[in-house]
Amino acid sequence: MAGKMIEQERYTCAIGALQSVVAIPKALPILHSGPGCGMMVRGFFERSTGYAGGSTSPCTNFSESEVVFGGIEKLRKIIANSYKILNSDLQVILTGCTAGIVGDDIDSLADEFREAGRPIVTVETAGFKSNNFVAHSDVVKAIIDQYTNIFINDNPVRSEKKTINLFASIPYQDQFWKGNLRTYKYLLEQLGFKVHVLFGPESDGVAEWQQIPRANFNVLISPWYGQSIVEHLENIYEQPFFKFPHIPIGANETEKFLHGVLKFAEGLNVRLDYPKAENFIKRASAAYYEELDNLATFLLEFRYGLPSYVHIIHDAGYVTGLAKFLLHETGIVPKEQFIVDNTPEKFQQSIREDLQSISAKKIVPLTFEPDAGKVQDIVRNIVHEGRGLLIGSGWDKELSREKGFDFISASVPSPYRLVLSTGYAGFHGGLRVMEDIFNTVLASYR
Amino acid sequence: MKKINLNMPEVEVRENRLGSITGFQGNAEELVKCSGSGKLCDQKRSFSQCLDCSISKAACMVTLIQDAAVICHGPVGCASCLHEFAFTYRVNAPLRNVARPTQRRIFSTNIGEEETVYGGGDKLAESIRSVYKRTQAKAIFVLSTCAAAIIGDDIESVTDEAEKELGIPIIAIFCEGFRSKVWTSGFDAGYHGIARKLIKPAEVHRKDIINVINFWGSDVFTQWFAAFGAKPNYITPYSTIDSLSHSSEAAVTIQACPTLGSYLGAALEQEFGVPELKTPPPYGVAQTDRWFRELGRILGKEEIAEQLIVQKKAEYLPQLEKIREKLKGKLAYVTAGAAHGHALLSVLRELGLRAVGAAIFHHDPVYDSNTDEADALAQTVRDYGNIPNYNVCDKQEFELVNMLHHLKPDVLLARHGGMTLWGAKFGIPSLLIGDEHFSMGYEGLIRYGNRLIEVIENDEFVKNLEKHTINPYTSWWLEQKPYTFLKGEG
Numbered sequence: 001m002a003g004k005m006i007e008q009e010r011y012t013c014a015i016g017a018l019q020s021v022v023a024i025p026k027a028l029p030i031l032h033s034g035p036g037c038g039m040m041v042r043g044f045f046e047r048s049t050g051y052a053g054g055s056t057s058p059c060t061n062f063s064e065s066e067v068v069f070g071g072i073e074k075l076r077k078i079i080a081n082s083y084k085i086l087n088s089d090l091q092v093i094l095t096g097c098t099a100g101i102v103g104d105d106i107d108s109l110a111d112e113f114r115e116a117g118r119p120i121v122t123v124e125t126a127g128f129k130s131n132n133f134v135a136h137s138d139v140v141k142a143i144i145d146q147y148t149n150i151f152i153n154d155n156p157v158r159s160e161k162k163t164i165n166l167f168a169s170i171p172y173q174d175q176f177w178k179g180n181l182r183t184y185k186y187l188l189e190q191l192g193f194k195v196h197v198l199f200g201p202e203s204d205g206v207a208e209w210q211q212i213p214r215a216n217f218n219v220l221i222s223p224w225y226g227q228s229i230v231e232h233l234e235n236i237y238e239q240p241f242f243k244f245p246h247i248p249i250g251a252n253e254t255e256k257f258l259h260g261v262l263k264f265a266e267g268l269n270v271r272l273d274y275p276k277a278e279n280f281i282k283r284a285s286a287a288y289y290e291e292l293d294n295l296a297t298f299l300l301e302f303r304y305g306l307p308s309y310v311h312i313i314h315d316a317g318y319v320t321g322l323a324k325f326l327l328h329e330t331g332i333v334p335k336e337q338f339i340v341d342n343t344p345e346k347f348q349q350s351i352r353e354d355l356q357s358i359s360a361k362k363i364v365p366l367t368f369e370p371d372a373g374k375v376q377d378i379v380r381n382i383v384h385e386g387r388g389l390l391i392g393s394g395w396d397k398e399l400s401r402e403k404g405f406d407f408i409s410a411s412v413p414s415p416y417r418l419v420l421s422t423g424y425a426g427f428h429g430g431l432r433v434m435e436d437i438f439n440t441v442l443a444s445y446r
Numbered sequence: 447m448k449k450i451n452l453n454m455p456e457v458e459v460r461e462n463r464l465g466s467i468t469g470f471q472g473n474a475e476e477l478v479k480c481s482g483s484g485k486l487c488d489q490k491r492s493f494s495q496c497l498d499c500s501i502s503k504a505a506c507m508v509t510l511i512q513d514a515a516v517i518c519h520g521p522v523g524c525a526s527c528l529h530e531f532a533f534t535y536r537v538n539a540p541l542r543n544v545a546r547p548t549q550r551r552i553f554s555t556n557i558g559e560e561e562t563v564y565g566g567g568d569k570l571a572e573s574i575r576s577v578y579k580r581t582q583a584k585a586i587f588v589l590s591t592c593a594a595a596i597i598g599d600d601i602e603s604v605t606d607e608a609e610k611e612l613g614i615p616i617i618a619i620f621c622e623g624f625r626s627k628v629w630t631s632g633f634d635a636g637y638h639g640i641a642r643k644l645i646k647p648a649e650v651h652r653k654d655i656i657n658v659i660n661f662w663g664s665d666v667f668t669q670w671f672a673a674f675g676a677k678p679n680y681i682t683p684y685s686t687i688d689s690l691s692h693s694s695e696a697a698v699t700i701q702a703c704p705t706l707g708s709y710l711g712a713a714l715e716q717e718f719g720v721p722e723l724k725t726p727p728p729y730g731v732a733q734t735d736r737w738f739r740e741l742g743r744i745l746g747k748e749e750i751a752e753q754l755i756v757q758k759k760a761e762y763l764p765q766l767e768k769i770r771e772k773l774k775g776k777l778a779y780v781t782a783g784a785a786h787g788h789a790l791l792s793v794l795r796e797l798g799l800r801a802v803g804a805a806i807f808h809h810d811p812v813y814d815s816n817t818d819e820a821d822a823l824a825q826t827v828r829d830y831g832n833i834p835n836y837n838v839c840d841k842q843e844f845e846l847v848n849m850l851h852h853l854k855p856d857v858l859l860a861r862h863g864g865m866t867l868w869g870a871k872f873g874i875p876s877l878l879i880g881d882e883h884f885s886m887g888y889e890g891l892i893r894y895g896n897r898l899i900e901v902i903e904n905d906e907f908v909k910n911l912e913k914h915t916i917n918p919y920t921s922w923w924l925e926q927k928p929y930t931f932l933k934g935e936g
Contacts, residue, residue, distance in 0.1 A: 005573040006522055006556045007580070013523025028918075034592045034623035036499025036524070042864075043502070043527020052918045055843040055864045059496040062624040067596060081493035081931060085844050085923045097521060097593040098624055101562060127521030128562050128593050373553070373580065394529065398536070398549045413526075415533040 003342065007373025008395040010313075010340045010411060011173060012044045013127030017135035019045060021092045022053035023171030024143075024198065025205035028088035031059035032075050032106060033096025037127075044413055045172045051088075058082045062098040070104050079113060079120070089206040090147060092121045092139065100126030110146075121146040133225040133315070133341055136170045140198075140229045144212060144236075151210040157237045160214040161270050163194040165239070167229050168221035169247075169425075171199045174315075175414055178202075179423020180247070184221065187258060187426055190280045192272040193265075213237050217268060219261060221247065221425075223316040223354070224347035240268070245354050247321030250329040250430030251288045255281055288427040292329065295434065299331060306441055307389035307406050309333045311379055313372060313396060314411045315341035318424075320355045322391060322410075325430055327358055330437070334364050335384055342370040379403070389437065406440050449814045450641075450713045455602040455618060457638035457709065459626035461488070464708075466628045466810045470838035471929045474791075474804075477836060478824045481811035493931040495843050499623030501589055502527055503632025505552075508587040508619070508640075510535050510662060510683035511690065512544070515551035515583035519570050519601060520591025525554040535683075538662045542684040551581045557593060566599045574608040574616060584687035585615040587639065595622040615687070617643045627840070628808045630705050630783065637710035640682065640690060645718060648694040653745070655679050657699035657720060659707030663883040667700075670887070673754050674747050681710065694718035698744045702727055702882045704813050704820060705785035712814035724815050726785070726822035728887050730792035731763070732829050762888040769895035770798035776902065779853060779869075780804040781839075781846060782861030786882060788822035790859050793885045795830035797895045802853050803835030805846050807862070837929070843868065847919055848928040850874065857902055873912030875905045 015037050021029040029052070031038055042054045049056065058081075060066065060074045075093070082091070093106055106122045113120045123142035125135045148155075166184055169177035181197045188195045196208045196215060218230045218241040230241035242264040248257040258281050265272060299306065310332050312319045316339045323334040343351060348368055355366055369375050376399050379390070390400045393411040400407035409417035410424070423429045449463050460466035469489035470477055480486045501524060509516050509531040518525035532550035539547035555573045557566045570588065577586055588605050601618045609616040617639040621632045658667050658678040667678040679689060679696055693699075699714045700723045701707035711722040721744050728737035735755055742751025778799045780790050787806040795801060813820045827833070835853065839845050847868050850858065858869030858876040869876030877898065879885065885894035 003556060003558070005517075005553055005569075005576060007551070007553045007577075008529075009522050009526060009554060011522070012526040013521045015523055016526070026918075031496060034499060035497035035627070035629070036501055036623040038496025039498045039502065040523055040525075040527045042496075043530055044523075046530075049864075049867075051916060055495055055841060056918060057496050059494060061494055061497045061627075062592070063627055064624060067592075067624050077492045078494060085493060085920060086918050087920050088918065097562075097591075098596065101593065101596045126593075127523040128558050131522060373551075377580070394533070395549075413529040415529065 004371060006371045008376070010370070010372050010393055010413075011342065012041060012132050014125035014130045014132060014135035014138070015094055015096050015127055016041050016044065016132030016173070017125055017139045018057070018094050019048060019053065019132070019172040020136050020139045020170065020199070021094070022048065022050035023177070023200055024090060024209070025201070025203055026051055026088055027090040027092060027206070028052045028082065028086055029057050030079060030082060030091055030093045031057055031096065032071060032093055032099045032104065033059060033062060034098045035059070035061035037096045046414065047418070048172050052086060056086070058086070062096070067098055067102060070102055071099060072104050072106070072109055075104070075106065076109055076112075083118070090119070090121070090143070090209070092123060092143065094123055094125045094139070097126045097128055100124065100129065119147050119150055131342060132173055133170065136173070137226055137228045140167070141232050143209060144232070148209055148212050152213055155211050155213045157213045158216050158239060160194065161216045162192060162272065163196065163215045164188065165196045165198070165212055165215045165218045165233070166221075167218060167226045170225060173412060175410070175412055175419045176422060176424045178421050180425040180429070182421070183423045183426040183429060187254070188219070188261065191258060191262060191277040215239060216270060217241060217264065220244070221257070221317070223320065223351050224343055225341070245320070245350065246324070247317045247425050249321045249424055249433060250325040251285050251427055252328055253321065253324055254426050254430070255285055284427050288431065291431055298438070304445065305387050307332055307437070308386035309335045309384050310389040310391060311336055311338065313338045313340055313375055313390070313392035315339065316343050316347075316351045318411070320351065322433070323355060323364060324358050325433065329430060330434060332389060334358070336365045336367070336379070336382055338375045338378075339366065339368045340370050340372045340375060343368050406437070406444065408436055408440060448716070449816065450709070450716050452638070452642045452713065452717055456620040457634045459631040460628040460634065460808075460810065461626060464810045464812055464814070466808050467838055468627050468808045468840040469932055470809060471932055472836065474823060474827050474833035474836040477809060477838070478821070478827055481809070481821070482818070486809070486811050489932050491842065491931050492933060493844065497840055498629040500621035500626055500629050500632025500635060501591065501623060503629055504589055504619050504621040504636035506531055506661070507633060507636040507682045509550055509552060512548070512684060512686045513584040514587060514687060515553065515577050515581045516587045516589065517553045517555060517570070517573055517577055518589045518591060519555045519566065519594045519599065520557055521593055522554045522556045524591040525552060528552045534662055539684070541662070541664045542680065543665075544684055551577070551583060553577055562593060562597050565597060566594055567604050570599065570601065570604050571608060574605070575612070578612050578614070583614070585617060585644065587617050587619055590618070590620050590622045592622045592624050595625070615643045630808065633706050634709040637713065641710060641713040641717065644687065644690050645693050645714070646691045648718060650695055651697070652695045653697050655696040657681055657693050657696040657714065658702065659699065659710055660702035661706065661882055663702065663881040666883045666886060673750055674741070674745055676745070694720060696720050698723055698741070700741070702886070703783070703785045704822065705783050705810070708810070708813040708815070715815070722815055724817055724820045726820060726825050727789060729789035729885060729890070730796040730826070730829060731888065731891070733792060733825060734887050758888045762892055765892050766895070769892065769899065772899050773895065774798040775800060776856040777802045777853075778857050778859055779850065779855040780859045781806070781865045782859070783807045784809055785822050786861050788826050789885070790861065791833060792826045792830060793891060793894055794859060795826070796891055797898065799857070801833045802855050803837070803849060804833060805837050805839040805849060807838070807840050809838045841865070844919065844923065845928050845932075848924060848926065851924045852928065857898065870908040870911050871915040871917065873905070873909050875901045875908055877901045
């Protein structure tokens with residue numbers, strides 16, 4: 001899983017998935033780990049404290065004595081006291097490398113609390129076991145198995161035909177997660193669905209997590225991360241899933257996504273008002289193209305220089321989503337592309353095919369390489385005619401300056417850009433990407 | 447007892463070497479007394495929140511060396527906050543006249559489950575070769591992590607081998623998080639590696655160079671030292687491997703913060719013969735006087751020191767009265783690392799405020815120089831009186847929140863990230879100054895005083911935030927005594 005040395009990491013280790021707990025309203029991550037793990041995660045994502053992350057999260061802060069004698073006693077006290085000190089609806093214990101190697105039995109400890117009527121979730125997130133792309137799914141599955149399942153009698157499986165569970169952006173790892181989830185929820189509601197987004201301000205918190213079984217089916221928007229969640233739900237609740245393999249940015253892909261969901265629902269005989277849903281898509285698309293029409297003159301005539309090609313250094317969902325959008329809806333041509341999310345090999349072929357479907361006339365060279373320092377060296381040696389655009393993380397600002405590229409920071413770590421509730425998904429997300437790119441270009445003229 | 451031993455690969459952690467503690471509740475005078483009599487005993491907590499670890503402390507001292515590369519030997523997560531230093535390096539470069547700040551070279555060996563079973567030594571050796579090939583760095587630092595330490599990787603042997611093979615210094619730094627409860631042990635670990643492997647015995651002794659151990663604050667020393675005919679040699683941010691190796695040639699070593707530089711200051715004196723200026727850094731009028739006098743004495747330029755003091759006081763002190771009038775009687779609470787916390791306590795009281803308490807991250811009863819002369823807490827107590835509610839608290843937010851709720855100060859002064867938020871949530875104007883030199887010297891008092899007046903005056907933002915803020919703490923907890931979960935030994 002781990003693989004080779006990495007320079008300029010663009011994701012973090014498994015315990016970084018504590019941010020998925022932070023993203024659930026009023027949930028509390030409890031770390032059974034070394035003293036620095038929480039700080040490393042907080043430093044990686046920045047501005048990511050949420051309700052009870054960062055310096056608020058309880059932690060056993062392993063010292064020599066816990067490494068030698070185990071840390072269960074310390075953890076027991078901390079959990080018990082966290083109920084007194086912090087208000088929270090859900091407690092999730094995450095383990096670090098120290099606890100993992102020492103072999104503390106946190107499940108038996110959690111059982112003590114469960115027997116006393118305190119639902120508590122445990123998940124193994126030792127950093128050497130996996131990374132946060134993978135561990136996000138482990139956290140979600142652990143909550144479903146250890147928390148959601150407790151409430152199964154009140155939430156009959158697939159009892160709400162028009163309800164769906166959405167699994168898409170990984171909180172904080174996708175810095176646009178809040179905006180994207182809000183967009184997906186809005187769009188799907190307009191088609192007639194009720195949507196559990198599960199994370200962020202659009203979620204109803206634990207009440208929504210309890211109702212996961214009620215959904216008729218699941219929607220996965222991801223090339224690979226999160227797929228084990230929907231497969232798990234298929235196994236335990238027989239909920240089928242619809243998968244869209246990249247982030248739908250702009251009109252083409254958003255329409256394709258929405259039509260895909262509608263078709264899937266039709267196949268399950270979900271009784272939606274289909275003509276009304278189609279009409280919504282049509283109107284949203286028309287509004288989008290009105291903007292693009294307005295912008296086209298600028299794109300075609302701006303004579304002081306616009307980027308003509310793009311390199312993207314990002315996770316698989318963004319590389320494909322952005323590349324398709326930029327080519328068809330702005331005319332910026334994707335050249336060499338780089339996926340740095342440590343994509344498991346079994347998903348790489350389908351991602352290649354998805355990106356290659358961008359155009360019958362083009363080959364877009366694609367490299368899977370989590371060592372982003374190495375990726376930078378490759379980019380450093382590529383030469384193309386025209387003005388280049390680089391979409392990557394804060395690490396790439398320096399490289400962009402070196403190469404004379406226009407630079408958009410759109411991935412973590414993100415020291416040079418704040419993202420609050422901005423999203424890149426959907427019709428509006430596409431327009432926002434355009435604003436970001438062309439405002440950057442215009443700001444280069446002083 | 448000698449605290450420096452450069453023959454050992456690892457430096458002892460602070461709790462063993464200096465008797466440092468992370469839990470204490472009482473007042474400053476008591477703590478000074480206990481420290482002096484060797485009666486300091488650490489207290490443990492039955493609830494705790496995320497701390498910090500030695501890695502990022504060691505890393506900040508080696509990542510900012512201009513021509514070095516850094517490898518964190520562990521899972522990918524153990525290097526994940528280090529990008530912050532790449533940002534710092536680039537943003538603060540103009541303050542240190544580095545015209546073209548280069549990309550920081552930060553690597554993780556990215557060990558996985560396989561290495562935890564079979565060992566990660568080979569992977570580290572291979573990584574060191576790749577890093578050298580990719581970066582052509584003048585030196586490579588290898589940071590240890592919890593996982594690498596528990597599985598027992600012999601990092602020292604691997605780095606020694608690599609050093610022979612590649613012909614550049616490859617320096618192992620032992621800074622795994624679980625080893626020390628005092629995360630500033632990471633500074634010592636970094637400096638230990640630098641002192642062992644980089645600093646060379648002096649061939650010449652230069653009267654015109656003064657070592658400055660500090661973070662990445664603004665360059666105030668070039669101007670200060672000019673009067674003495676000397677220039678600063680900054681250690682380690684923005685230094686080079688070459689400039690570090692010549693640190694042994696300086697006339698004296700000064701520190702912006704003894705929490706940071708304790709170990710290296712002492713190592714330079716004891717192992718390389720560079721005298722260390724031991725009196726605490728120049729925060730507050732009285733201590734600035736002493737500091738310049740001591741600097742003059744070590745350099746054999748007492749008269750210049752006296753002239754400088756007179757001249758600077760004439761220039762700045764008249765402004766001080768006006769500032770004191772505005773700040774008089776305001777209540778301040780301080781949360782910071784040890785030495786800088788002591789500095790802030792001097793500064794705020796010099797400016798006429800009253801310290802109602804402090805949450806200081808740890809306490810070193812003595813520094814590596816092993817002298818009472820360096821005791822900054824004792825100095826601020828002597829100069830400005832006792833401090834009530836002086837607590838040693840390693841960034842335990844729940845205690846800070848409770849304390850602020852009870853004490854309701856007029857202003858919160860902080861030094862580390864994450865803490866000012868809680869002042870603001872309670873509607874308390876809060877100030878964090880990142881530049882450790884900002885309030886230094888006589889002119890620093892004026893700068894800091896004016897900034898404080900501004901912060902206290904413009905409280906509209908925090909007052910609005912207070913009305914709407916989210917507070918995860920229970921009302922039960924806010925009504926308890928702040929140190930309910932801080933017990934004695936055991």
